Amino acid sequence: MSIPAHSTALVTGASTGIGAIYADRLAHRGHDLILVARDAARLEALATRLRAETGRTITVLPADLTDPAQLARVVQAIADTPNLGLLVNNAGLALSGTLTTSPEAEVARLIALNVTAPTLLARAAAVRLSAAGGGAIVNIASVLALSPEAFDGTYSATKAFILTLSQGLAKELAPSGVQVQAVLPGATRTEIWERSGKDVDSFPAEMVMDAGDLVDAALVGLDRGETVTIPPLADEAGWNALQSARLALAPHLSRRDVAVRYRTAGDA
Numbered sequence: 001m002s003i004p005a006h007s008t009a010l011v012t013g014a015s016t017g018i019g020a021i022y023a024d025r026l027a028h029r030g031h032d033l034i035l036v037a038r039d040a041a042r043l044e045a046l047a048t049r050l051r052a053e054t055g056r057t058i059t060v061l062p063a064d065l066t067d068p069a070q071l072a073r074v075v076q077a078i079a080d081t082p083n084l085g086l087l088v089n090n091a092g093l094a095l096s097g098t099l100t101t102s103p104e105a106e107v108a109r110l111i112a113l114n115v116t117a118p119t120l121l122a123r124a125a126a127v128r129l130s131a132a133g134g135g136a137i138v139n140i141a142s143v144l145a146l147s148p149e150a151f152d153g154t155y156s157a158t159k160a161f162i163l164t165l166s167q168g169l170a171k172e173l174a175p176s177g178v179q180v181q182a183v184l185p186g187a188t189r190t191e192i193w194e195r196s197g198k199d200v201d202s203f204p205a206e207m208v209m210d211a212g213d214l215v216d217a218a219l220v221g222l223d224r225g226e227t228v229t230i231p232p233l234a235d236e237a238g239w240n241a242l243q244s245a246r247l248a249l250a251p252h253l254s255r256r257d258v259a260v261r262y263r264t265a266g267d268a
């Protein structure tokens with residue numbers, strides 16, 4: 001594994017849900033932590049428990065990642081942490097409606113939190129970790145990156161962005177020994193559902209994963225060096241086929257000549 005033992009992990013969205021479980025698992029694996037979210041009291045309660053259970057150094061860094069000045073403080077923390085080994089880009093939100101029915105300010109917040117913040121944090125970590133010659137960046141995307149028709153297309157688009165960012169960054173950073181992993185959860189039981197006015201229990205129970213199971217599976221994928229980890233997908237042949245088809249298209253996607261099917265009669 002390319003993540004140095006006992007290095008520091010910075011986890012965003014660590015006050016609850018998937019991020020709080022990452023914090024728990026990483027502290028028990030022997031990492032020191034920097035915990036980021038808005039709710040300082042919840043972060044401090046988690047930090048207190050994890051310090052007592054693991055003896056690790058746990059730092060709380062309250063920040064609203066949609067605020068450029070507060071995001072800049074977290075970017076700076078990444079640059080300033082001497083033994084940084086891991087960034088978990090997890091904080092995220094979903095819209096209460098769709099692109100057309102959600103307030104404009106909420107759409108802007110979605111893009112700030114799900115796209116702008118993880119991109120700038122990944123950039124800072126990529127610079128920091130590649131200079132150190134190792135470590136990992138974990139980006140929490142969603143299976144909706146592959147299935148935009150199943151949910152609000154705007155949220156899904158932010159997750160497709162994270163998937164593409166991760167695949168491109170993984171290639172860029174491979175020579176420097178830095179691992180990049182995109183994790184694609186399906187429906188997972190956390191507060192994100194009620195925060196966006198939805199009821200996770202409207203799904204059949206067999207479609208909803210426990211957040212602890214999700215994170216444990218994602219860490220198995222990380223330990224295996226996977227670039228893309230999809231914990232609910234039972235048969236990885238489907239994902240491999242999609243990747244093969246995508247890569248097979250690549251040599252045909254940039255041409256001087258317009259494809260014959262788009263030529264007009266006058267082109268003959």
Ligand SMILES: NC(=O)c1ccc[n+]([C@@H]2O[C@H](COP(=O)([O-])OP(=O)(O)OC[C@H]3O[C@@H](n4cnc5c(N)ncnc54)[C@H](OP(=O)(O)O)[C@@H]3O)[C@@H](O)[C@H]2O)c1
Pocket residue numbers: 012013014015016017018019036037038039040042063064065066090091092093094113140141142143184185186187188189190191192193195
């Ligand atoms: N649960 C699912 O079904 C599911 C499925 C696929 C992907 N995901 C993705 O998994 C990630 C974690 O989601 P979750 O399900 O664990 O959601 P959650 O329970 O709602 O937790 C979201 C976390 O993000 C933090 N956060 C929200 N707004 C923030 C802001 N402006 N600045 C800083 N932190 C902020 C929250 O803390 P504060 O409120 O204290 O700031 C909280 O710690 C997200 O990227 C989500 O899109 C979730």
